[in-house]
Amino acid sequence: MFTKVSKSGISLFSPSIFNQKKYDMTKCFETYIENLDIKKYSSALSLYPNPTNHIVHIAGENVANVKVFNKMGQLINNYNNTNRIDVSLYQTGIYIFNITTTKGEFGVYKVVVSK
Secondary structure: OEEEEEEOOEEEEEEHHHHHOOOOHHHHHHHHHHHOOOOOEOOOOEEEOOOEOOEEEEEOOOEEEEEEEOOOOOEEEEEEOOOEEEOOOOOOEEEEEEEEEOOOOEEEEEEEEOO
């Protein structure tokens, strides 16, 4: 059996055996949550055009950072303080744009580069 432990709107299920042996799973979970860098998802961001072969424009919030990953999860490039990403030298394929705003919000987007 599992016991549900919740904090900050996030739930974790721990084996009930921990509760029987008087382990304080709530305390463990609180420590885990405090160590996470939880950010708020921003719905105010949008990318266009998609698919693209040249420039990706990021509209919405002020962009602090953009990390571009390939489909293998490898970091391809890291951009700071820009809302225009030149993908003309990227190979044809699918890329993941992980965008952080100056307010600490984030968005994750799939961008298709086609030639």
